[in-house]
Amino acid sequence: MNELINTDSFGNLIPITGNGKEVNARDLHAFLGSKKDFSNWIKGRIDKFGFVENLDYRVLKFDYLGNLLSIRHNKMGESENQQVSKIEYILSINMAKELSYMRR
Numbered sequence: 001m002n003e004l005i006n007t008d009s010f011g012n013l014i015p016i017t018g019n020g021k022e023v024n025a026r027d028l029h030a031f032l033g034s035k036k037d038f039s040n041w042i043k044g045r046i047d048k049f050g051f052v053e054n055l056d057y058r059v060l061k062f063d064y065l066g067n068l069l070s071i072r073h074n075k076m077g078e079s080e081n082q083q084v085s086k087i088e089y090i091l092s093i094n095m096a097k098e099l100s101y102m103r104r
Helices: 025-032 038-049 093-102
Strands: 015-017 022-024 057-062 086-092
Touching: 022 025, 022 093, 025 038, 025 086, 025 093, 038 093, 086 093
Parallel strands: none
Antiparallel strands: 015 022, 022 086, 057 086
């Protein structure tokens, strides 16, 4: 169930998921009003501030039908039919807050 962040910095503006512990990076990008392309924006923020995958954020990959893909990072068990069409970044609340505070 989606809820809204209820903190002083966000008010009731950004949907949160994961029992109130996660924010979709696209929602945060829109909320912050960034003019930069989303994929470049999120990758740049991750690199610049040293966020760690599976600690600060998760990456979800979807096929062209919107199905979540379970792509393995190692070469064993790879499937050629799992072509990524869309990538979502799910941020921890702390990462979302930090990115919001750092917004110029």
